[in-house]
Amino acid sequence: MTDVLRYTAFTTDPAGGNPAGIVLHADRLSDEEMLRTAAEVGYSETAFVLREGRTRPHLGLRFFSALDEVAFCGHATIATAVALAERGGVGTTVFDTPAGEIEVATAVVDGVLRASLTSVPTRTRPVPDAALGEALAALRLSAADLADVLPPLLSYAGNEHLVLALASRQRLAELDYDFTRLKDLMTAEGWTTVQLVWREDEDTFHSRNPFPVGGVVEDPATGSAAAALGGYLLSLGHVPAPRTVRVVQGVDMGRPSELLVDVRPDDPRVTVSGAAVELPTPQG
CATH class of the missing domain: 3.10.310.10 (Diaminopimelate Epimerase; Chain A, domain 1)
Known part of the structure; x- marks a missing residue:
């Protein structure tokens, strides 16, 4: 059974925001298993953190909806960065995603842990x-x-x-x-x-x-x-x-x-x- 965290992003209220699934250790999962996990979670996207061959602040990150892989998902990225910061401390993480490198900084602002992602060039x-x-x-x-x-x-x-x-x-x-x-x-x-x-x-x-x-x-x-x-x-x-x-x-x-x-x-x-x-x- 894959361990899945559930976070809701862009809010401090569990009743608000956009929920995302997060798998913090996904290296052993196949594409089919990631897709199946995302479908079982049932949110618009679930994020999968890849660590093999990488050391923080560099990590891999993939996103799956219930139907297919998505190149980039902002709310799941924010949720993942917050989940990692809660477990390993605030700072900067560079996610290698299918859309390119996404840098995310986490910090506590006015008592609230927040994440800021910098997009690829628009x-x-x-x-x-x-x-x-x-x-x-x-x-x-x-x-x-x-x-x-x-x-x-x-x-x-x-x-x-x-x-x-x-x-x-x-x-x-x-x-x-x-x-x-x-x-x-x-x-x-x-x-x-x-x-x-x-x-x-x-x-x-x-x-x-x-x-x-x-x-x-x-x-x-x-x-x-x-x-x-x-x-x-x-x-x-x-x-x-x-x-x-x-x-x-x-x-x-x-x-x-x-x-x-x-x-x-x-x-x-x-x-x-x-x-x-x-x-x-x-x-x-």
Whole structure:
């Protein structure tokens, strides 16, 4: 039986955030066993730490959803870093992931253990018209639902995300989409999530992230998408000076989450920070 820890990331409340499974010693597991373990855990992702041939601060890290391996998962990375810090002390860990090296620093801030991951260099590209039209149809949105000053873009920060800014908070709250249709589109296009955002003010975004390709309707906190949002803002010229963006996610699901996104105009990488807390192991 594989020992699995359960943490929820981007919150200090066990009732909030995005749960992730964590296997701290996964070197003896095959790909099939990792996938089976992730399916048994049942969260959007489970992280597997690889130690063979490495010494901390360098560790391997892989991520599996219930359906497949994922190149990068932000909330599971944050959760894993916190779990390691609780057992081995705070500091910096460099995770070798399928998406590249991800550096994560842990520290106690105002009495709370927090982790900050630095993404791979972000980049954006336009959304093909046909793919955008199909995405809007699957999401049951129209062009009139989109914000005027924040155009649709594909943003990469280890995974590619479609970023759609909505014109109203109400429309974000009303999210209701065709699961199979969106999953088929995302699989064909290679998108990991669709990131729907509404900008409350210059530094606060509300977000929802459909994740049908991972077998779940929605993620309550998505670190990789938050990093992609930072890259999105950077590419649009919205970062003339270093800034911190607060992403509020999971509210409409009843699992409130907070992600802090630090962006610099001279660096294509993005830092995403948050807390994490251990969940009790299910009985039975």
